[in-house]
Structure formats: structure tokens, C-alpha cells
Amino acid sequence: MIKVALTGNIASGKSTVQDFIENFGYKVLDTDVVGHEILKTSSEIKDAFSNYDVFNQDKTISREKLAQLVFSDKKLKDKLESISHPLIRDKMIEFFEQNSSEKVIFVAIPLLFEANMQDLFDKIIFVYADDEIRKKRLILRNKYSEDYAEIRIKSQMPQDKKVVLCDYVIYNDADVESLHKQIKDVLSFIL
Numbered sequence: 001m002i003k004v005a006l007t008g009n010i011a012s013g014k015s016t017v018q019d020f021i022e023n024f025g026y027k028v029l030d031t032d033v034v035g036h037e038i039l040k041t042s043s044e045i046k047d048a049f050s051n052y053d054v055f056n057q058d059k060t061i062s063r064e065k066l067a068q069l070v071f072s073d074k075k076l077k078d079k080l081e082s083i084s085h086p087l088i089r090d091k092m093i094e095f096f097e098q099n100s101s102e103k104v105i106f107v108a109i110p111l112l113f114e115a116n117m118q119d120l121f122d123k124i125i126f127v128y129a130d131d132e133i134r135k136k137r138l139i140l141r142n143k144y145s146e147d148y149a150e151i152r153i154k155s156q157m158p159q160d161k162k163v164v165l166c167d168y169v170i171y172n173d174a175d176v177e178s179l180h181k182q183i184k185d186v187l188s189f190i191l
Contacts, residue, residue: 002104003096003120004190007112008127009156011137013172013179017127018108020183028106029095031088038087039063045083052076071151085115092120104190113157113165123190126166128159129173 008014022028039061054065070077099105138149168186
């Protein structure tokens, strides 16, 4: 089985690439979804942030409030990641075991390098989009202020440092046809 990481910085278009890959019939584990589930179920995270205003009225963690908090305080971001990253790693290993008969499987993992999980994969695909394009996407899609979009972009390792660590790069700053062709090309190399 070939284990492929699909990564890219915020608003690069990873989800679009993931959709194409899933439409081709491949299994993809989305670690953003896993992370959201962990936020809902982890008593350790709830306990760690119990003294902060990050809860909804029903005592569940508000992703938006938690994000605002951790992206303004590196120590709290590190605290959250020290709890969530090992749990996400466990879910990925479980996904590999459950799909061991597949020829190739994918894991969409935005923080691959930040979480130091590249050792789990045989191949790494990086989705790249220009920083200005990504900032515009965040402002439009997520309704972020320009300052907050900038904070979110700068919270990740720069793209140029990641590109050299990857096996394949898909450039997502043109049209959908170009993106689709690049994905097909990369898949043909992997298979």
C-alpha cells in the first residue's frame, strides 16, 4: 500500500484537490474532520481550556473562539497541538490498518510538517497557491479581516520551505482545468 499525504497551507485549495482524488475513487482521510471530531469529544482539550472563553452555551468548544485564542497566543496553540496531534496520528494509523488492502490511500493533512508526521508517508503532494491569492480566499471565504488572514497564513511554516520537502507540487493559482490535469499527472506518477 502506498500512503500519500496531501498537504498545503491554509486556503491553497487542498479540499478541491481532495475532492478530485475522492471522485477518482480513492480513499482519503481528512484530518481537519478528525480534528473537529476530537474537539467535540476530547475531555483533555475541554479541561485544558476550561478557564478560557472558548465554549458555546451547550458547553461544547467553539472552533471559532478557540481559533481566535490559540492564534493570538503561541503557548496555547502549542498546548492544543500537544493534545490533538497525537490523537490525529492515532486516527491516521487506524485508517492505514483499516484500508491495508488498498493499492494507494491518501491523508489530507494541512499541518504535516508542523506536526512532524511526514515519517508516516511514502509520498507527499503539496498544493501551492500564491500567498496573496490565499489571503484573498481567506477574506472572501472565511470573512476574515486582512489582519487575521495574515496571522493565519503566518502561523504555518512558509510554503517555499515545504515545497522542497515534497515529492509532487500541484499549483492551484490558475483554472480548474489546469488543476485537474496536474492532479491526473501526479496520480499517474504515483500509480
